[in-house]
Amino acid sequence: MLAVENLEVVYEDVILVLKGVSLSVPEGGIVALLGANGAGKTTVLRAITGLLDIHRGEVTKGKVTLDDRPIHHLSAPQTVAAGIGQVMEGRRTFVEFTVEENLRIGAHTAERGTVEANLDRVYTLFPRLAERRRQVSGYLSGGEQQMLVIGRALMAQPRVLLLDEPSLGLAPLIVQQIRDLIVDINQQGTSVLLVEQNANMALSIASHGYILETGKVVMDKPADVLREDEDVREFYLGLREEGASSFRDVKHYKRRKRWLS
Amino acid sequence: MELLSVVLSVLVRGVGIGSTYALLAVGFVIIYRATDVVNFAQPALMILGSYFTALYVHNAGMPFPVAVIAAMATMAVIGALTERVALRPMVGEPPFSAAMVTVGVFFALFILSFRLIGTNPISTGEPWGFARLVVGDFEFRQIDIARTVLSLGAIGLTGLFLQRSKAGLAMRATAMDQETALAQGVNVGRMFGLSWAISGALAALAGVMISAGSGGTVPLDAFIALKALPVIILGGLDSIKGSVVAGLIIGVVEAIALSFNTTLTPLIGENFYLVVPYIIMILALMVRPYGLFGTAEVQRV
Ligand SMILES: Nc1ncnc2c1ncn2[C@@H]1O[C@H](COP(=O)(O)OP(=O)(O)O)[C@@H](O)[C@H]1O
Ligand SMILES: [Mg+2]
Numbered sequence: 398m399l400a401v402e403n404l405e406v407v408y409e410d411v412i413l414v415l416k417g418v419s420l421s422v423p424e425g426g427i428v429a430l431l432g433a434n435g436a437g438k439t440t441v442l443r444a445i446t447g448l449l450d451i452h453r454g455e456v457t458k459g460k461v462t463l464d465d466r467p468i469h470h471l472s473a474p475q476t477v478a479a480g481i482g483q484v485m486e487g488r489r490t491f492v493e494f495t496v497e498e499n500l501r502i503g504a505h506t507a508e509r510g511t512v513e514a515n516l517d518r519v520y521t522l523f524p525r526l527a528e529r530r531r532q533v534s535g536y537l538s539g540g541e542q543q544m545l546v547i548g549r550a551l552m553a554q555p556r557v558l559l560l561d562e563p564s565l566g567l568a569p570l571i572v573q574q575i576r577d578l579i580v581d582i583n584q585q586g587t588s589v590l591l592v593e594q595n596a597n598m599a600l601s602i603a604s605h606g607y608i609l610e611t612g613k614v615v616m617d618k619p620a621d622v623l624r625e626d627e628d629v630r631e632f633y634l635g636l637r638e639e640g641a642s643s644f645r646d647v648k649h650y651k652r653r654k655r656w657l658s
Numbered sequence: 659m660e661l662l663s664v665v666l667s668v669l670v671r672g673v674g675i676g677s678t679y680a681l682l683a684v685g686f687v688i689i690y691r692a693t694d695v696v697n698f699a700q701p702a703l704m705i706l707g708s709y710f711t712a713l714y715v716h717n718a719g720m721p722f723p724v725a726v727i728a729a730m731a732t733m734a735v736i737g738a739l740t741e742r743v744a745l746r747p748m749v750g751e752p753p754f755s756a757a758m759v760t761v762g763v764f765f766a767l768f769i770l771s772f773r774l775i776g777t778n779p780i781s782t783g784e785p786w787g788f789a790r791l792v793v794g795d796f797e798f799r800q801i802d803i804a805r806t807v808l809s810l811g812a813i814g815l816t817g818l819f820l821q822r823s824k825a826g827l828a829m830r831a832t833a834m835d836q837e838t839a840l841a842q843g844v845n846v847g848r849m850f851g852l853s854w855a856i857s858g859a860l861a862a863l864a865g866v867m868i869s870a871g872s873g874g875t876v877p878l879d880a881f882i883a884l885k886a887l888p889v890i891i892l893g894g895l896d897s898i899k900g901s902v903v904a905g906l907i908i909g910v911v912e913a914i915a916l917s918f919n920t921t922l923t924p925l926i927g928e929n930f931y932l933v934v935p936y937i938i939m940i941l942a943l944m945v946r947p948y949g950l951f952g953t954a955e956v957q958r959v
Contacts, residue, residue, distance in 0.1 A: 451750075451837060477843030489838045491831055502831045505824070506843035553843065 398423050398464060399445070399481075399557045399588065405458035406440050406449065414440050416612040417459065422557060427579070427589040429599035429620060431633055432609035438592045439486055441609070442559050445590075446483050447473035463557070477506045482555025482587075486562050488542045490549075492535030496526050499534050499545055503552030511554065519548035522581065540571035547578065557588045564595045572598055596633035600624050608633075663796055668917045669910060674802030676909015677809035681864045682886035683893060683901035684813050685857035690895045691833040692853035695745065695756040700861055701883030702767035707733045707862025708782055708875035709774050715783040722783050726866055730859040737858025738851040745854070746847060771877045779874030782866050801871035810902070812863055816856060817898055829853060833896075888939035894952020903950060908935045 399422040406415040415437050422428045432438050443449045445461050461469040491499050504512045520527035523544045543563055564572040576598050583589050593599035606623045608616035623629050689697040710732045714725035744763050748756040786801040820826035831839040832849040840846055868882055869875040889908055893900030915931035
């Protein structure tokens with residue numbers, strides 16, 4: 398189990414961005430971490446994967462554990478070796494590499510003997526990548542690039558896969574495909590922490606969800622409960638009122654509306 | 659026949675020295691691509707490479723080829739250590755500051771090479787000297803053939819390593835996007851060290867090739883290595899292919915200028931050929947500031 402406990406993160410020694418975040422991803426589960434732009438979702442992932450220091454960030458309180466072993470002081474390569482795989486926000490393929498080179502670099506920490514079998518596995522999951530294996534990845538479509546970076550993360554056979562907004566900027570049909578693929582990957586035995594602004598997609602496959610607002614978890618509930626929650630529906634499921642810019646603003650707006658009527 | 663023979667010998671000479679310039683330039687490019695730093699210490703690494711070759715030949719009794727390989731290994735270690743001690747603390751600082759650190763490293767190593775070598779030329783025991791190779795009606799200097807084969811061979815092997823090996827893939831990934839490389843588990847710091855090690859080894863070979871066919875190595879030969887600057891500016895700071903093409907262009911143009919030297923001396927003085935690479939560099943900067951094969955965003959330091 399991957400657990401984040403009471404995590405506090407500060408950038409540049411002064412900017413407090415996470416103010417005591419706790420969440421957990423059970424073995425074999427899919428957990429959604431939702432929140433508006435700037436809430437701190439990516440920062441949570443950086444704390445888990447050892448990427449805070451290159452952003453001048455630091456864990457100042459709390460911890461991250463994988464099966465009770467603290468991992469928040471490990472370097473990025475060490476977290477990969479420990480079994481954490483991640484797909485960063487904005488896809489980040491190595492654009493000058495071919496599809497296959499992108500996948501091979503994903504296996505950098507893996508044992509040599511596993512590489513060919515994992516290539517086969519990824520090409521079976523994503524037949525479109527197999528067709529384009531010699532093509533330079535910069536020329537792939539957005540959806541194909543997303544599949545490529547997910548495949549790249551799988552090359553290290555992670556126990557937990559962290560996905561940062563995989564649906565961002567993709568057409569609804571492609572989002573459906575990505576969603577189904579995440580379910581497939583999960584069923585093959587990888588736990589998933591799915592960071593999304595697209596709550597609809599995330600809550601349709603997650604068993605549990607957390608909602609993050611300016612560095613705090615404001616909701617922590619089973620996914621079906623969140624799906625039915627009025628505030629969540631209003632703000633995160635596309636039923637948002639005009640002008641609302643955060644979860645709290647929605648509440649304000651509603652209060653004012655009640656007062657007026 | 660007479661003319662053809664002259665043209666051929668000028669070409670062979672130009673390609674020979676140009677290959678060596680290319681080899682020097684590739685050392686700059688490899689470090690630049692991996693770390694975004696222009697390594698001005700490269701010329702000093704080159705001189706130390708010649709020094710160690712001479713040391714291994716004369717004091718350890720190694721055959722010349724073995725001594726060259728041992729000197730390349732030595733300079734690889736010194737390169738990686740330099741990166742670890744002097745450059746690693748600069749990670750995250752502006753590339754310009756890091757480049758200034760390499761200038762400091764240059765002077766430190768340059769002074770060290772004066773200490774070690776002194777002012778008298780030392781010989782690496784290279785087998786070519788002024789020997790000639792006669793093919794039918796043509797006659798070439800052996801050193802030009804050796805320079806071409808060994809320099810381009812070393813560049814080719816480096817390219818193969820970058821293209822085909824696992825570590826080469828990780829180095830190229832680091833060059834493209836450090837954070838994403840980290841996220842794949844690549845130890846980025848180790849890749850920086852590796853780039854310095856490779857450049858150190860290439861510099862050692864370049865040092866031996868430059869001083870071969872002359873009276874030996876002196877520390878001031880480091881300034882010949884400055885010819886790599888016009889080469890990387892013409893070829894692009896981030897392109898190995900560019901280094902090779904530009905190195906050959908500059909070598910050949912310089913050889914042509916040298917062959918006209920006696921004719922031109924009354925007009926423009928005796929050492930005109932020495933400035934030719936820099937004239938090409940200035941022209942290149944005016945026409946294509948990022949080089950023949952370079953990337954447009956590449957920042958100049
Ligand atoms: N390197 C950084 N230095 C300073 N502040 C940062 C840095 N990275 C992110 N932040 C700030 O931290 C907050 C959370 O950012 P982020 O984790 O990227 O949110 P999200 O992924 O939810 O959009 C934002 O206000 C952002 O401006
Ligand atoms: Mg984000």
